[in-house]
Every structure is written in C-alpha cells, then in structure tokens.
Amino acid sequence: MTPSAIRLSCDDPAVATTVRRWLDALALQPPAPVTIDIAVGAPAEDPPDPPTFAQPHLSLWTDARGARLSWDGAPAQALLPGVDPVARVTLSPGAVDRLDDCCRIFLLGVVILLVRRVGWHHVHAATAVDPKGRGWLFAGNALAGKSTTAAWCATRGWAVGTDDTAFLTSEGGGVHVVAARGPLALRDGGNALLSRADGTPLPSRGKTGYRPEDLGGRWASRVRPEIIAFSSVGAGGAPTALGAVGARETLAALVRWSAWVLFEPALADEHLALLARLAAQARSLRLTLGPDLFAPGDRLMELVP
Amino acid sequence: MTTTYRRHPDLRLAALEGEGVVLHLGSRKYFTVSETGVTLLELLEQPRTLEALVSGLVERYEVDPARAERSVRDFLDRCRAAGLLQEAGS
Numbered sequence: 001m002t003p004s005a006i007r008l009s010c011d012d013p014a015v016a017t018t019v020r021r022w023l024d025a026l027a028l029q030p031p032a033p034v035t036i037d038i039a040v041g042a043p044a045e046d047p048p049d050p051p052t053f054a055q056p057h058l059s060l061w062t063d064a065r066g067a068r069l070s071w072d073g074a075p076a077q078a079l080l081p082g083v084d085p086v087a088r089v090t091l092s093p094g095a096v097d098r099l100d101d102c103c104r105i106f107l108l109g110v111v112i113l114l115v116r117r118v119g120w121h122h123v124h125a126a127t128a129v130d131p132k133g134r135g136w137l138f139a140g141n142a143l144a145g146k147s148t149t150a151a152w153c154a155t156r157g158w159a160v161g162t163d164d165t166a167f168l169t170s171e172g173g174g175v176h177v178v179a180a181r182g183p184l185a186l187r188d189g190g191n192a193l194l195s196r197a198d199g200t201p202l203p204s205r206g207k208t209g210y211r212p213e214d215l216g217g218r219w220a221s222r223v224r225p226e227i228i229a230f231s232s233v234g235a236g237g238a239p240t241a242l243g244a245v246g247a248r249e250t251l252a253a254l255v256r257w258s259a260w261v262l263f264e265p266a267l268a269d270e271h272l273a274l275l276a277r278l279a280a281q282a283r284s285l286r287l288t289l290g291p292d293l294f295a296p297g298d299r300l301m302e303l304v305p
Numbered sequence: 306m307t308t309t310y311r312r313h314p315d316l317r318l319a320a321l322e323g324e325g326v327v328l329h330l331g332s333r334k335y336f337t338v339s340e341t342g343v344t345l346l347e348l349l350e351q352p353r354t355l356e357a358l359v360s361g362l363v364e365r366y367e368v369d370p371a372r373a374e375r376s377v378r379d380f381l382d383r384c385r386a387a388g389l390l391q392e393a394g395s
Binding site: 269 | 315317319320321322323324325326328330333334335337338339
C-alpha cells in the first residue's frame, strides 16, 4: 500500500495511528500537499445560522473566511481557513470512541474539502474501465445501483476504481477521475443479484464489502471517462436499456453529483470548468438497469460495443 | 428612463454544444438553459438594454425582431423570478 500524501498531525498517538491507517487505505495522492491537524478536545459550538449545506450526518458552513464542517455522530468539527489546504480538526472524546465511523463519514468530508483546494473536485460516482480500455463514470441516486454495477463490472473482469467517492482532476489535457479506495459496499440485494456471500461484513453500514480483486477484476486508481452513465434501476423486470442524454441535462446532472461546486465561490470556476470539460470529453447515456445484466456474459459491452 | 440588465455577479455559466447550465453561487441553485439562454447570459455579462439584447438575438439567429423581443422578455422574466438578474435605470 502506498502511503497517502495527505499529511497528518495529531496530539493523540492512538488516534493518529488509526487515522493514518485510514488515510493510507484511501490511496489518494493529491497533486500538492494537504494537511489535517487533529486535536482531541471540545469543539466550539456550531454557528447559529443555518448551514450552507447539509447532508446526512454532515453540516457545512462557508463564507469568505473559509469552511467549517461538523459531524452529528458525535461532536467533531473542522475549520479550513480561506482556500488554504489545511484542516484544523477537533474531535471530542465521543468522536474518538467512534473513530471508524468518524473517519468514514466526517474525515472523508474533510478530505473532500481539502483536496479541492489543490485541484481535485469530488464527484459522487462509481468508476470503471471496460475490457476495451474505455473509462466509465456511473452516477446516480443512492439506490441507483452504482455499487452493484461496480461490483458487476469487477465480476466481468473490468477494472474498478470506486463505487462512491471520486475526484475530478485535469491531467494531460483531459479530465481524469481519481478513485478513493474502499470496499465496494453491497446491500443484501446486491449480494443476491451477484450470487455472492463471501465479502467482508461492514456491520455499521449493513453492507458487505468486496475489493475488485475479490470479484475477478482489478483496481483502477485513475479513469479517463469516455462514457458517463446516469444509472437507475428499472421497474417490472424490464431489460437493461440505454437512452440519450442531452447536453444541458448532462451538465445539470454532473452539477448534481458534484454538488460541492455550489459551495465555495473561490473554487467554483475551476470545478465548473472541469465538469464542462468532462461533459465534452465523454459520451453521456441514461442507463436503466435490468435483471438481464446478471445473466452470463457482458451486457454492457453488448449495449455499448 | 432606460433599464439596463446584467447577470448577477454570483452566476457561473458552463456551456456544451450551445446549451448550458447556470449556477447561482449565492442561492446555491442551478438551472439548465437553452442555446438562446446561453447567448443572452453571455450578452448579460455586461449591462444591456432590452433593445441591445434583442439586437444580439437578431444578429445571431436571423429571427424577426418581434419574435426576438418576445423571447428576450420571456427570458428576462424567468431570470428575474430566479434572482439571476440585476437591473438598473438610467
């Protein structure tokens, strides 16, 4: 495992060891140093104003002075001054007691805020490379089948980067997507569709984790998307199908799945330009997943030869 | 009094194949826009009168002025409702 280039300082050796291990497992190598500075103590009270953005378990406040992220699992807060690539994190003892969840939920949010300060912009998507070497980006709702599709890709010998957390970056004249390494996390339904029961239990998430290698694939740290699939699960057993997506719908969908573009104006221009270049670079499809995907063969390669 | 229109400074526009998406970083909302809308938002980077916007559409698309004016008025109404415009009288 290559150590992450994300720098860490922490006044608690046990916390430092766990967070360091988690960071290294993500296998992220941002293009410039970023630093997480952790102290264990009592975080300040959240601002009285409504957050700029709230998602399950996380609240974000932003203004010209920078960004502030809070976790609702236990008191924990990160302050990022301006657009400096530094996060000053305060974890309460309660957050330390739940350090695995704190890393997976809260510190991942901190990493997302940090790396966008050095040119990596988060996109909520799965990534893969098909047997012809074409990069795919799968975006869609939480129950749109991204993880199951990513796992399915691995079972067909594709390279898979992530089922959830990726970062857009400009490299060599194109837009690439860097994967945060983590288990492909399947619910029971996904396990059943893939006829698998041999993954690693992820009890706090109610899921089962697989590495791409466990499923017959390999890991791809970077993907240059040629195909963007906005995926959803079909109804009534209809077969897997593709549809066209227009230019403006593609741009809007990318903004939706890369929503941090809306939150820190000083970073918005670069982020939006990446989304526009990605939309221009890749062919966009509406992918409706059906049960035939799980029959023998490679249905996606048949549909997109 | 002549009214001039300008797009809100918090707007960011991205275009692809003529169509686009516009972000309002103040309200944190985003909207899709047609090819005509992209053209008008590009013109609205500078303060423009209604007449100047109509002329811009006529020059670009070779449409008759009455139709262009209807399009511009409709677009300005929708932008106004979404908080995407700044207006000034002179």
